[in-house]
Amino acid sequence: MVALGREVWIADMNSERKQHLRELPSANLCLDHPEVRALLRAYPRQRVVSAVRMAIGQMRIGLLQGQLGWLSRNELLVLAVSQVRTTLLGQACEGIQRVINATGIILHTNLGRAVLPEVSLEALVSVGRGYSNLELDLTTGKRSSRQAHVEGMLAKLTGAEAALVVNNNAAAVFLCLHTLANGKEVVVSRGEQIEIGDSFRIPDVIRQTGAKLVEVGTTNRTYLSDYANAITASTMVLLKVQRSNFHMVGFVASVSCGELAALARSRGLISMEDLGSGNLADLSRFGLRAQPTVNHSISEGIDLVTFSGDKLLGGPQAGIIVGRRHLVQRLAKNPIVRIMRIDKLTIAALEALLELYLDDEGLVEALPVLSMLALTQPELEARAVQLASLILDNVNGKGNAAVIDAEGEMGGGAMPGIKLPGKAVAFRPGHRSAHQIQTSLRLVGSQPPGGCLLPVVALVDADQVVFHLRTLLPGDEAEIVKALAVVMGGPST
Numbered sequence: 137m138v139a140l141g142r143e144v145w146i147a148d149m150n151s152e153r154k155q156h157l158r159e160l161p162s163a164n165l166c167l168d169h170p171e172v173r174a175l176l177r178a179y180p181r182q183r184v185v186s187a188v189r190m191a192i193g194q195m196r197i198g199l200l201q202g203q204l205g206w207l208s209r210n211e212l213l214v215l216a217v218s219q220v221r222t223t224l225l226g227q228a229c230e231g232i233q234r235v236i237n238a239t240g241i242i243l244h245t246n247l248g249r250a251v252l253p254e255v256s257l258e259a260l261v262s263v264g265r266g267y268s269n270l271e272l273d274l275t276t277g278k279r280s281s282r283q284a285h286v287e288g289m290l291a292k293l294t295g296a297e298a299a300l301v302v303n304n305n306a307a308a309v310f311l312c313l314h315t316l317a318n319g320k321e322v323v324v325s326r327g328e329q330i331e332i333g334d335s336f337r338i339p340d341v342i343r344q345t346g347a348k349l350v351e352v353g354t355t356n357r358t359y360l361s362d363y364a365n366a367i368t369a370s371t372m373v374l375l376k377v378q379r380s381n382f383h384m385v386g387f388v389a390s391v392s393c394g395e396l397a398a399l400a401r402s403r404g405l406i407s408m409e410d411l412g413s414g415n416l417a418d419l420s421r422f423g424l425r426a427q428p429t430v431n432h433s434i435s436e437g438i439d440l441v442t443f444s445g446d447k448l449l450g451g452p453q454a455g456i457i458v459g460r461r462h463l464v465q466r467l468a469k470n471p472i473v474r475i476m477r478i479d480k481l482t483i484a485a486l487e488a489l490l491e492l493y494l495d496d497e498g499l500v501e502a503l504p505v506l507s508m509l510a511l512t513q514p515e516l517e518a519r520a521v522q523l524a525s526l527i528l529d530n531v532n533g534k535g536n537a538a539v540i541d542a543e544g545e546m547g548g549g550a551m552p553g554i555k556l557p558g559k560a561v562a563f564r565p566g567h568r569s570a571h572q573i574q575t576s577l578r579l580v581g582s583q584p585p586g587g588c589l590l591p592v593v594a595l596v597d598a599d600q601v602v603f604h605l606r607t608l609l610p611g612d613e614a615e616i617v618k619a620l621a622v623v624m625g626g627p628s629t
């Protein structure tokens with residue numbers, strides 16, 4: 137029936153299009169092309185054959201519908217081969233896999249935010265490999281709460297009375313407002329109506345919880361009296377939100393968490409702070425402007441503080457809530473908490489991470505996020521010099537590599553506006569374009585002859601490919617060199 141339909145089509149077409157259709161390469165001709173033969177060595181035959189059929193089929197449609205201009209027999213073959221290649225590469229890049237982060241952004245949300253410490257990895261593998269006491273009290277043999285594994289440590293580390301951990305910080309904020317302020321008013325400064333990307337916007341989230349947002353102050357200045365004047369009989373929560381991904385300078389004023397907590401207490405309301413990238417460690421030891429810590433907010437009297445597990449904390453994705461016991465108990469009883477439940481692997485990874493924090497001694501060495509932050513200029517420079525010379529040794533004079541100053545950043549909605557001075561290797565790829573090399577480096581793992589190389593995510597600046605040293609893990613330099621050798625040695629694509 138399909139064939140008949142096509143006959144009718146062809147009969148209706150002018151002879152030029154008919155002629156053109158006859159120029160389409162056959163599947164066998166494509167499979168015999170040297171480039172496809174190379175692909176056949178790298179991918180299962182069945183996948184290559186179906187990619188070939190798909191390419192020819194799409195080109196036939198393109199010709200029939202007149203979207204494809206006039207191409208010679210050979211041009212059509214080349215086009216088919218390149219489509220086969222694109223299809224196979226796209227498929228190979230689909231699965232989640234480890235990649236090398238040469239961007240200098242420590243908490244890159246697109247690259248999975250925090251690199252986990254070794255102890256967390258060991259814990260989650262061990263717990264995942266067998267059964268666990270996730271909700272079993274080994275002493276009594278009775279059912280217990282999965283929260284028990286981390287609650288005590290979180291309370292100890294933050295100085296809070298109680299803690300609850302959910303899927304992520306967005307869920308934590310939602311749970312707090314849904315439980316405590318549904319049908320009531322939540323007061324927030326106009327300077328803190330933030331959007332953190334991926335559609336987390338404070339006003340929208342508040343609306344979804346059933347709470348009513350009351351905006352106070354102006355974009356740049358909000359005073360304590362603004363909050364005080366907005367309080368009505370329906371007010372339930374005074375909310376402070378960390379400006380995670382931007383900062384305000386100039387004629388600005390905002391209310392400290394201590395002042396807000398005191399006002400809430402004096403009026404019988406709940407004070408809450410969304411700290412975003414809340415951290416537990418004092419970062420001033422890295423010469424960084426003091427970052428708000430969770431302990432600070434709790435000691436200033438905030439009733440509930442929420443923050444992410446995979447931002448500055450340096451652990452798995454999680455939303456951590458710490459604060460007053462009676463409030464946390466109410467949160468735990470909300471049926472919606474089940475929808476945002478944290479899983480056993482995350483609990484295992486988080487518990488191991490928190491143990492590191494309890495023993496501050498080896499913290500920086502053990503926690504990748506902090507060790508990356510702690511790298512000094514001389515350390516970065518030494519590694520950059522080494523990487524540059526390795527690259528030069530391996531690209532056979534096909535490009536040039538130099539050490540440059542390059543600023544990285546924390547990323548992931550932490551420390552906005554703070555640049556981390558660092559070092560990078562800038563690679564100028566001879567006559568090839570830097571963007572082309574950047575793309576090939578991302579695809580190197582799926583492209584013969586790269587085979588099982590790791591994809592490399594690098595930046596481009598002034599037609600140079602830039603590899604930041606700060607976010608490279610041990611061994612990554614060797615992988616970059618291998619990938620670059622393949623990309624520069626392979627056929628120009």
Ligand SMILES: *Cc1c(COP(=O)(O)O)cnc(C)c1O
Nearest residue numbers: 304305306378380412413444549
């Ligand atoms: C990052 C962030 C969130 C969302 O946290 P997730 O863990 O990504 O859900 C919420 N609020 C602020 C202020 C943030 O910085």
